[in-house]
Amino acid sequence: MTLRLLFSLMVALGFTSCSKKSSSKNTSAGTGWKINDPNGGFQYNSSFTKQETAPGLILVEGGTFTMGKVQDDVMHDWNNTPNQQHVQSFYMDETEVTNMMYMEYLDWTKRVFPPSDENYKNIYTGALPDTLVWRNRLGYNETMTNNYLRHPAYSQYPVVGVNWIQATEYAKWRTDRVNEAILEREGYMKKGAKLVDVDANNNFNTQAYLMSPSTSFGGNEEIVLQKTGRSGGKSKKSAAKGTSPDPSTNNASAGTEGPKNVYAQQTSGIILPEYRLPTEAEWEYAAAADVGNREYNIYKGQKKYPWKGQYTRSGKRDSRGDQLANFKQGKGDYGGIAGWSDDGADITAPVKSYKANDFGLYDMAGNVAEWVQDVYRPMIDDEANDMNYFRGNVYTKNKLDKDGKIELITSETMKYDTLSNGKIISRTKPGEIAQVPVDQNETYLRQNFDKSDEINYRDGDKQSTRYYRTGNSDEGAAPVSDKKRMYDSPVHKIEKDSTGMVKRFDKSEKRTTLIGDDVRVYKGGSWRDRAYWLDPASRRFMNQDIATDYIGFRCAMSRVGPKSDFKKRARN
Numbered sequence: 001m002t003l004r005l006l007f008s009l010m011v012a013l014g015f016t017s018c019s020k021k022s023s024s025k026n027t028s029a030g031t032g033w034k035i036n037d038p039n040g041g042f043q044y045n046s047s048f049t050k051q052e053t054a055p056g057l058i059l060v061e062g063g064t065f066t067m068g069k070v071q072d073d074v075m076h077d078w079n080n081t082p083n084q085q086h087v088q089s090f091y092m093d094e095t096e097v098t099n100m101m102y103m104e105y106l107d108w109t110k111r112v113f114p115p116s117d118e119n120y121k122n123i124y125t126g127a128l129p130d131t132l133v134w135r136n137r138l139g140y141n142e143t144m145t146n147n148y149l150r151h152p153a154y155s156q157y158p159v160v161g162v163n164w165i166q167a168t169e170y171a172k173w174r175t176d177r178v179n180e181a182i183l184e185r186e187g188y189m190k191k192g193a194k195l196v197d198v199d200a201n202n203n204f205n206t207q208a209y210l211m212s213p214s215t216s217f218g219g220n221e222e223i224v225l226q227k228t229g230r231s232g233g234k235s236k237k238s239a240a241k242g243t244s245p246d247p248s249t250n251n252a253s254a255g256t257e258g259p260k261n262v263y264a265q266q267t268s269g270i271i272l273p274e275y276r277l278p279t280e281a282e283w284e285y286a287a288a289a290d291v292g293n294r295e296y297n298i299y300k301g302q303k304k305y306p307w308k309g310q311y312t313r314s315g316k317r318d319s320r321g322d323q324l325a326n327f328k329q330g331k332g333d334y335g336g337i338a339g340w341s342d343d344g345a346d347i348t349a350p351v352k353s354y355k356a357n358d359f360g361l362y363d364m365a366g367n368v369a370e371w372v373q374d375v376y377r378p379m380i381d382d383e384a385n386d387m388n389y390f391r392g393n394v395y396t397k398n399k400l401d402k403d404g405k406i407e408l409i410t411s412e413t414m415k416y417d418t419l420s421n422g423k424i425i426s427r428t429k430p431g432e433i434a435q436v437p438v439d440q441n442e443t444y445l446r447q448n449f450d451k452s453d454e455i456n457y458r459d460g461d462k463q464s465t466r467y468y469r470t471g472n473s474d475e476g477a478a479p480v481s482d483k484k485r486m487y488d489s490p491v492h493k494i495e496k497d498s499t500g501m502v503k504r505f506d507k508s509e510k511r512t513t514l515i516g517d518d519v520r521v522y523k524g525g526s527w528r529d530r531a532y533w534l535d536p537a538s539r540r541f542m543n544q545d546i547a548t549d550y551i552g553f554r555c556a557m558s559r560v561g562p563k564s565d566f567k568k569r570a571r572n
Contacts, residue, residue, distance in 0.1 A: 025046050043267070051560050052182075055178060057092060057093060057557055059089065059565070060090055060286045063291070064085070065084070065087070066082050066084055068081055070538055071535060074532055083382035085382065086387045087285045089559040089562075089564065092554065092555075093556070094361060094362060095361075096158035096370065097158065097552060098157060102170065103149070103150065105170055105174070123426040126425035126426050127170075130161040130163075133548050134549050148160070156351055157350055158552040159552055160547070160551065160552050162551075162552065162553065163545055163547040164371045168277060170555075171274070174555060175274040179206045180204040188224070188264045197223055201218055201411065202217045203216075203430070205432050208432060210271065213262075216431075224263070273557055276555065276557070278373065279388070283523050284523065287306050287524060288536040290303060291359065292358030305365055305536075306325075323343035323354075324365075326366040334346045347549075365525055366529075368527065369525060369526040369550055370554055374392050374520065375520060391457075394455065398435065411430055418494045420518075438452045489515055490516075514543075518544050520543075520544045521539055523540075528550040
């Protein structure tokens with residue numbers, strides 16, 4: 001009898017503690033009010049655990065490393081000053097973006113913005129990679145020119161012929177498609193709409209959905225109002241967990257029981273941050289993967305390559321002598337001797353052809369070099385910032401109409417850029433939110449930023465140019481003329497007249513540099529490069545308009561929440 005009584009008390013206490021635990025999660029620590037009350041009020045995803053890993057990505061746990069430390073400065077370009085930087089945790093593509101991945105983007109673009117329509121023809125053609133990058137005056141490469149992008153034999157090879165602007169546009173597109181699929185999976189959108197109902201004026205944009213979800217798919221309620229009870233209420237995933245289909249929305253309606261749960265919001269926790277190009281610091285940190293040399297709070301030695309050791313060949317018994325990356329061995333040696341290849345490739349190689357580094361990332365040396373976000377400067381200003389270093393910030397804000405509502409891009413207000421080489425690229429598309437530079441409303445009395453375009457901060461602006469007179473205040477200093485800028489790169493102009501497009505080349509003999517605000521960093525060696533460029537710290541630059549047969553890219557995504565998925569503790 002006594003045992004039964006004790007058991008009953010233990011069960012009762014267990015239920016009581018569970019009840020308290022579950023109720024505290026849905027009770028505000030600030031007010032004591034209920035959170036996610038079915039009658040309305042404050043709604044929030046109090047059951048969120050961690051960020052979902054998006055398609056194709058690998059988590060790279062952030063940390064401290066020495067950026068810009070090359071083993072051998074054979075180029076003597078003085079553009080790598082070793083400095084200690086810290087990078088927050090982020091996600092990075094496991095592999096370079098492949099031809100198949102990019103072809104999916106082209107297929108969607110062609111269906112939604114048909115090039116046969118005069119309004120949209122430059123959207124598709126502007127996204128096309130430049131297949132002519134394979135041509136060589138004294139080489140026969142027409143096979144790659146005609147087949148490399150589209151033939152299934154090259155489907156898993158990294159895409160090339162893509163300039164920096166095209167790479168960033170692909171990342172934007174990928175963000176929207178991934179979040180669109182998540183909303184469909186969670187029951188916030190009509191199933192199949194992303195294939196059947198989509199067109200130029202009826203599509204999905206992540207930021208527009210977050211700001212004004214009712215505008216998605218042209219405001220078609222049959223597509224975006226999927227949690228009103230008309231389409232089955234809870235999503236399968238929510239029903240399985242026994243939770244509210246949307247604990248984040250606050251759309252209570254008179255005459256119904258509880259919130260309508262119509263839209264997902266940022267507080268839902270299911271909408272992912274944007275895909276983007278990695279920063280130079282992120283890329284170098286991920287490529288070096290010094291985590292493999294970690295001993296407590298220090299790194300034991302500096303890696304010359306993304307793998308351990310000082311050599312490009314494997315020293316392991318099962319693969320001894322095999323090359324660890326796809327690169328040029330020497331003059332006329334791209335793939336080795338027939339019958340026994342050095343690296344198994346003469347041009348690019350299929351992704352995952354070589355072992356991953358200690359972060360699980362493939363081809364962080366060799367195969368193709370990769371675009372990163374940063375504007376190039378021959379210096380890293382570590383005195384100004386030593387966390388998440390990045391040069392290239394241009395801050396914007398949503399454009400509002402006269403009624404104070406966000407202004408969406410339409411077919412009539414799309415903007416195109418004519419690049420310095422004459423290629424026309426779409427920079428805005430229907431359904432996106434129009435952007436304008438930030439102004440004094442955002443910058444007034446701030447110490448962390450003072451204008452919209454911060455590309456030239458402490459390097460090329462008035463205060464840092466060699467013509468700036470030290471001691472003068474900003475107001476009293478004479479303005480720096482165009483002829484006395486620190487970075488005076490060529491300016492090629494594209495103009496149109498009655499005969500069509502006129503390309504005007506900059507023939508000035510007074511230019512001082514090739515570096516400008518439209519010049520971007522690319523990292524890593526490629527199939528065309530010698531071993532020196534395999535060093536993660538090596539860096540080069542290229543105009544963002546230019547595409548080549550040896551530069552590709554991969555995407556990254558910021559990590560929200562904790563630095564790691566696991567609790568850290570001492571090894572012993």
